[in-house]
Amino acid sequence: MKIGTIGNNKFLKELNETYLLELIRTNKQISKADLAQLTGLSPTACGIIVTNLLDKGYIREAGVGVSTGGRRPVLYELTPQSYFSIGVDIDVDYIRFILMDITGQVEYRDIIPSKSDYSVLATIELVEEKIRQIIQKNNIKEERLLGVGISIPGMIDNISHEVVFAPNLGWERVNLENMLAGIGSFPIYVDNEAICSAICENWIGCCINQKDFVCINMKSGIGSSIFAGGNLYRGCCGSAGEIGHIMVDANGPKCGCGNYGCLETLASSKAMIEKAQKQIKQGLIADITDIESITIDDIISSTNAGNEATRVILVEASGYLGLAVANIINTINPSKIVLGKELNKFPEDILEHLKNIAFAKALKYPASRVEIVTSELGEDTSALGAAIIPLQKLFGYQV
Amino acid sequence: MKIGTIGNNKFLKELNETYLLELIRTNKQISKADLAQLTGLSPTACGIIVTNLLDKGYIREAGVGVSTGGRRPVLYELTPQSYFSIGVDIDVDYIRFILMDITGQVEYRDIIPSKSDYSVLATIELVEEKIRQIIQKNNIKEERLLGVGISIPGMIDNISHEVVFAPNLGWERVNLENMLAGIGSFPIYVDNEAICSAICENWIGCCINQKDFVCINMKSGIGSSIFAGGNLYRGCCGSAGEIGHIMVDANGPKCGCGNYGCLETLASSKAMIEKAQKQIKQGLIADITDIESITIDDIISSTNAGNEATRVILVEASGYLGLAVANIINTINPSKIVLGKELNKFPEDILEHLKNIAFAKALKYPASRVEIVTSELGEDTSALGAAIIPLQKLFGYQV
Incomplete structure (x- = not known):
């Protein structure tokens, strides 16, 4: 959540180092004159702040810009590897x-x-x-x-x-x-x-200009986070987005939280691994032998290699995830949903299945406005x- | 959503009629001196704005307040029945x-x-x-x-x-x-x-100071609305809070939206009325005779009179609503959930059942921080x- 909106006149009188620094960051390279114009501060005031920022090492000179009549202006940028x-x-x-x-x-x-x-x-x-x-x-x-x-x-x-x-x-x-x-x-x-x-x-990924988006991560558990109206939404005590314990099947298995059929018990990598382990014992998955140290990567590789049993595990889990995503589309009405962590590695057709379920189960109007993507930044x-x-x-x- | 927070110094220089009017509203009765103190505006500037507001009829004199040394100050208040x-x-x-x-x-x-x-x-x-x-x-x-x-x-x-x-x-x-x-x-x-x-x-009811709350209304359909971080949250295209089509039973009846087991097909007053009509035909609900014009009020009256068949209808519906409320507690993490419209009329023990299901199915941490109430303002x-x-x-x- 930003303290204030840069460019909003209400804040210009309070513009300080922080705002100038943010302007330099978002503009990549900028002159004192442009900073003065964007902030409404006098060139002198901007000059003093720029000198301070230079002294502290946050910024550096970055050559000269295009002349608008007089001398070509010096540009400033954040100093790489300074902080x-x-x-x-x-x-x-x-x-x-x-x-x-x-x-x-x-x-x-x-x-x-x-x-x-x-x-x-x-x-x-x-x-x-x-x-x-x-x-x-x-x-x-x-x-x-x-x-x-x-x-x-x-x-x-x-x-x-x-x-x-x-x-x-x-x-x-x-x-x-x-x-x-x-x-x-x-x-x-x-x-x-x-x-x-x-x-x-929101800072360096695929949601830089998104106001209403949801990130869903699958790892050992399943969690999500919500940007609402341009701000991170945490809820009243910080736990908003805990979708792992939404019930998706009343007859589902018992969950660690005490309930039955929570999303995590049916669609987390832990749940999928447990299901695969059972099937290995039954001799249904021949290409995975190490039952103890099996990971979600093994299940995905096995599926990619054409194993139908592991494929069914992924399809079932992605179906439940699709239901949860439909819930989110209806309740939160985001413009984007980013699937992250283990979901990033899911085979393309399994992700398509997840999306199809989500779009089919959600209301048409919000479903027509949302984009479901995987993170471009991998598991980091x-x-x-x-x-x-x-x-x-x-x-x-x-x- | 407020344009700005009164009392926030950042906005004082821009304080105008609107803000003074809002201060007069929230303080009920207030003097020019107090307005000047709260806003940081000069008494003269406040005086000019107050005169404008008096001229337009928005406000009126409301007697005199307590002296803090000099003359007792004139108080101003909104003029009832002016606008x-x-x-x-x-x-x-x-x-x-x-x-x-x-x-x-x-x-x-x-x-x-x-x-x-x-x-x-x-x-x-x-x-x-x-x-x-x-x-x-x-x-x-x-x-x-x-x-x-x-x-x-x-x-x-x-x-x-x-x-x-x-x-x-x-x-x-x-x-x-x-x-x-x-x-x-x-x-x-x-x-x-x-x-x-x-x-x-949020303006005159039970959520005046709540930042994160959800209102759930049951009528012909079931809808909800979300206040997130002190602001109304609408989502990217205005449909946030559409919980009526969240799936609560995969084996439930077909819904108008094309899916199966949506909350509305199992817990809306329409769904309950349809269920009651079937049971009346089967002779299970003797005290309701007019099968065509039956309303949710009839079902509630019948339940209050001790009819077990209508009671079961309400209990089942409130169970599904409890599941939906649990979803909201996990996903939105609100401090308050207000049940409105038809839900207002539900018998106390049925509402208790709804709350018990919600608290049992939600995660303990957010469940421990949320209050579930019915609206005090009835169906209006x-x-x-x-x-x-x-x-x-x-x-x-x-x-």
Whole structure:
């Protein structure tokens, strides 16, 4: 959520470094004269702010622009590799790390294995050690690190920022911000994984100019996040978008939440893996032999290789997902729905099936206005979004 | 949606008549000195605006307040019955009319029967005639009528304001604003019935200070409206909140929308009436004899009189509604859910059943933060909300 709309006269009198910085970012390269014109500030006032930003290293001169009569104006742009942020995506079987610079450029990425049975402390130690390594390896001065964003597959209290409940990690009431405070003087931000993906899609992905969109991620669980009217919508206590426990089949299997037939019990990768494991035992899936360490990738490869049994597993799951997407189209009326993480890897025809179910089950009017796409940023969206949070703070967004 | 937040310094320099008027409304009675203090405007500037508002008749003197040292200050308040607005709620079997004054006081209300098989033109003629009558009967000068708001049980295009589709009225692509333009020089505003209810609850009902709430109305259909982060949320093309066609039973009956097991086919008053009619034919409901003109009121009366067959109908419907409410709790994470229209009349124990299902099926965390209530304003909420729209325009809201 932006503090104010740049270009809105109401805010021009309060325009400060933050707004000028945001204008320089969104315009890529811009002159003092254009900044003055866009903001309504005097050239002198703009000049003072630009000098401050140059002194701090956020921006640099970027050559000269086109003359509009007089001398060709000096252009300014964000200084690549001047300031940095780190994004961490903690999930059941991996932890992803992204080092991003002020321009949004990824400077470093890494992924380390994790285990769902790791204790909270063990996971935090892993994360802490890796962050220190990234800082050291990339020679980042602490005062140039804008912060660390952490993506968690769970509900985050929007006041205390505590992880209220992350069932697939087995976490409950974990205050990561406090637990990681000792690592350095930079701030720590914790957010939900689907929300991080939405921040990413809205900042550098396929939803830059979308006001009303929904990101749906499938991983161990299924979560979503909602942009409503141009702003991230969190709900009254931060858990909006928790669609994993919407009932899609009253006669479905029992879910960890206590109910029956939740979307996650029928369409998450965990549910699909469990179904495949049963079928392997029954000798129905011959091309997967390692029953213990089977992943969703194995199911997808097997399907791509022509195995009908695994194909049926994907088709069934995508049918349930289609129902959930139809619900979202009716209830939220978004212009775009971005399918992310494991969904990114689904075979094209299975995704078509999902879309067909969604469009058939949704009301025609909102269905005719929505585009359903997969993320172009692969499985990194939550780590990228987590890294973007400290940047957004700098540029005056209220994330 | 408010243009700006009163009391937010950013806006004080732009404070104009609209904002002062809104301050006078929200403070009920206020002095020039207090207006000056709240706005940061000079007492002289406030004085000029107050004189303008007095001249136009919006406000009047309301006696004197408490002295804070010097002379006791004159207080100003909105002038009752100075300006008016009309709200119209067009539904399948009735059209409701509300005449409201600038203070939100209802001056006149009426309800006339309608029929779902009336043509669009016949309905509009009825509405036009009645509006003329109300204006005449209440001696309203046209320049004192701020506008007419019209509530429709259907989807409204949020750009053209056309009624895209109102299935229970049998309307498609109806431009009411144009069709009613000839009636007078005042503006006509058309909006969805659940959205009108939300506007009403947020302005004069039980959601005055709620930022994230949902209104669910049951009538011939089932609709809802969403306030997200303090603003009405309409979605990308105005149809957000259309929960009537969420699938709640894959094996349910066929719906008018082409799908099976939509909430409306199982829990709307129409669905309940059809079920009761079947049972009357089978001799299962002895105390209702007029099978043709049976209403939801008959089913409720019969249940209150101890009839088990009608009770089961209500229990089953409320169970499906409970499922839909659980979906909303998970997806929207509201602090309040207001059940309106026919739901208002449901027996207490049936509503308890609905709430129990909703709380049991929703995730614990968002369920622990939401209050589910019935509207205190009975079945008038959409007509009241429609009447409030022209007032909100006057007070600077972007409805």
